[in-house]
Amino acid sequence: MNFRRYLNDDGDNLIDLAPLIDVVFILLIFFMVSTTFSRESKLDINLPEATSEAEQQAKPDVIVFSIDARSRFSINSKVLLNTQEATIKQALSEAMQGIKNPSVLINADADAPHRSVVKAMDAIQRQGISQIGLATDVSNNQ
Secondary structure, eight states: OOOOOOBOTTSOBOOOOHHHHHHHHHHHHHHHHHOOOOOOOOOOOOOOOOOOHHHHHHOTTEEEEEEOTTOOEEETTEEOSOOOHHHHHHHHHHHHTTOSSOEEEEEEOTTSOHHHHHHHHHHHHHTTOOOEEEOOOOSOOO
16 A cells, blocks of 8 residues: 655644544543533431430420311311312411510321422411421331
């Protein structure tokens, strides 16, 4: 086989840089597309502490919001007629009367649908209550 040699004016062999530049750009595009940027967010959460039941009942500014397994709501042991947001707001307004800085303790059944708990939390926050706690059953240590 007869391979041709390309010579420039000085007599040196020519190296074509176009394919090298193409490969560098392809690598650059690959790394730009495949790089993932982590978006870290910080969420401030006040974790509950275990307290006795008598201590919780001693606080008069705590509104107990209960949700049973069939998504029925009750506020301070008064069962609500339905789960409409207007009904929840009305019952919360009645429960908040005379309370300076109200907080709500959500007591949800283990079999209660997640959406019911989220709906309750949303209605509570729309009522202007920012202190929300979730009750858990610690007596069942399995």
